Amino acid sequence: MDLFEITINLIKIAVIFLLMVQMVPLLVWVERRGSAFIQNRFGPNRIGPLGLVQNLADLVKFLCKEDFLGHKGRKGFFYAAPVLSLIPAALAFGAIPLSTPIKVEAFHWLGQSWGPYIFHFQSFVMGIGIVFVLGVSSLAVYSLLLAGWSSGSKFSLYGALRASAQAISYELALSLSIVGVILLFNTFSFSEMVTAQTGPLSFHFFGEVVTISFLPNWGIFYQPLGAILLFVALFAEANRLPFDLPEAEAELVAGYHTEYSGVKIIMFYMGEYGHMLVASALMVTFYFGGYTFWPFLTPEKINLFLSSLSPTWNSVLTAFILHGVFMFKLLFFLWIFIWVRWTLPRFRYDQLMDLGWKTLLPWALVNTVITGICVFLFA
Amino acid sequence: MAESGVLSILSEGGFVVLVLSCILIVITFGVLMLSVARLFSAKAKAPLTKAKSLPYECGLEEEEKENSRVPVQFYLTAILFILFDIEIIFLYPWALSFRDFLARGEGLEVLLAMVIFLFIFVYGLFWEIFSKALSWK
Numbered sequence: 001m002d003l004f005e006i007t008i009n010l011i012k013i014a015v016i017f018l019l020m021v022q023m024v025p026l027l028v029w030v031e032r033r034g035s036a037f038i039q040n041r042f043g044p045n046r047i048g049p050l051g052l053v054q055n056l057a058d059l060v061k062f063l064c065k066e067d068f069l070g071h072k073g074r075k076g077f078f079y080a081a082p083v084l085s086l087i088p089a090a091l092a093f094g095a096i097p098l099s100t101p102i103k104v105e106a107f108h109w110l111g112q113s114w115g116p117y118i119f120h121f122q123s124f125v126m127g128i129g130i131v132f133v134l135g136v137s138s139l140a141v142y143s144l145l146l147a148g149w150s151s152g153s154k155f156s157l158y159g160a161l162r163a164s165a166q167a168i169s170y171e172l173a174l175s176l177s178i179v180g181v182i183l184l185f186n187t188f189s190f191s192e193m194v195t196a197q198t199g200p201l202s203f204h205f206f207g208e209v210v211t212i213s214f215l216p217n218w219g220i221f222y223q224p225l226g227a228i229l230l231f232v233a234l235f236a237e238a239n240r241l242p243f244d245l246p247e248a249e250a251e252l253v254a255g256y257h258t259e260y261s262g263v264k265i266i267m268f269y270m271g272e273y274g275h276m277l278v279a280s281a282l283m284v285t286f287y288f289g290g291y292t293f294w295p296f297l298t299p300e301k302i303n304l305f306l307s308s309l310s311p312t313w314n315s316v317l318t319a320f321i322l323h324g325v326f327m328f329k330l331l332f333f334l335w336i337f338i339w340v341r342w343t344l345p346r347f348r349y350d351q352l353m354d355l356g357w358k359t360l361l362p363w364a365l366v367n368t369v370i371t372g373i374c375v376f377l378f379a
Numbered sequence: 380m381a382e383s384g385v386l387s388i389l390s391e392g393g394f395v396v397l398v399l400s401c402i403l404i405v406i407t408f409g410v411l412m413l414s415v416a417r418l419f420s421a422k423a424k425a426p427l428t429k430a431k432s433l434p435y436e437c438g439l440e441e442e443e444k445e446n447s448r449v450p451v452q453f454y455l456t457a458i459l460f461i462l463f464d465i466e467i468i469f470l471y472p473w474a475l476s477f478r479d480f481l482a483r484g485e486g487l488e489v490l491l492a493m494v495i496f497l498f499i500f501v502y503g504l505f506w507e508i509f510s511k512a513l514s515w516k
Binding site: 006009010013014017021062063064065066067068079082083086087090091094123124125126131157161165168169171172175176179182183186187188262263264266267349350353354357358361362365368369372373375376 | 394396397398400401402404405406408409410412413415416417419420421422423449452453456457459460463464467470471474475477478481486487490493494497500501504505508513514515
């Protein structure tokens, strides 16, 4: 990697991180308006058109709040915990491809020849995609524990312990569902998974190849149980209702972020919405085709459609169209997160842990064994 | 290849360098937000009273030394998580190489080996469930 590539990559990392950050006000607006319409009332609709500027006003208000910690808190970790909660979400979001790579042909600009270059639409191009995302998502537990312990209040500590126990319990179901996905696609890397999902639904059935030509080759048709398990486990990982107990209003005041005020709580919410974003992106990439939508919107078909342009612009436009497809699916899943939050009541804590250990984990093991048997018989 | 210092680390580091720089970028962003908040935040004009600096306790006085007792269930959950996580770590290479074994005709043995491995863990899981090690009161 020479200097040019390093610079491009650093700018890309910053831009994708800021993409994640700027989705947060959008998501908060969607949540407040959406939840309001679900509850048969209007959300914020006075500040700005449709209430869009409400988040900016709230941010300014949060910036001006007093920065206070009780005498039992530990200042260093107290300030570090919100920043730490952004890191896992940012790293995980960077490993997921948002669109097909752009192939830039050699061109001349400012008297210098810039060589052929492949611009990947992910911050980190790695062959170990899934394993990296799983490992980094596990780091989210650290920021919970640090926040709860360094606040110096018993409520915060218990909230943090409960939140981290919930997070690690559901990580097991998460990892096991992903084993099913790996058995199916035989790869760790996200781009190869998306490539495997373009094309019609076809599989071997006792020696002959069955092709259903109107359905795309999406993971959800092969792994319905795994998809449901992964979805539930991702809800719990993002501390989202119905697994909302760490932030429950009635139970623990505000759980592990009781003592936080001002911008630090905004950063916790950024981390939570970041985890939601990563969860939706994972669902889309594993089970719903990623950034392609066979039969119309695959890289080959769009390249063919745009073949009258030069190869570089062809590639750029293809990438942006497919990025639009990805964003559409991503927003659909984010809406499902918000919708479920305002529909279902919260679980009690022992119900929550029972669900994680006694329901999801056995079913995830069953899913793994059945997927192994099916791959053995049918591949 | 005759570069020295930072540039050689950057150019031959692969994606590890990118991951570390992403962490740096996120930390910078966080520190920036905190300092901006520090600039604009309201400062307390009243002197720090005892009531303000006490930890939140729903209005009651703080009870001493009670906070050294944490339910042991958290410890049990953490230990069980480690055991099952290690099992899942063993599942990942198996899942990735299963089709290779299948192509060479050894799929049945590999599948049976993993089913037996899983069976040991499933037995352990069900024992825990029935012995109420995972029950929260």
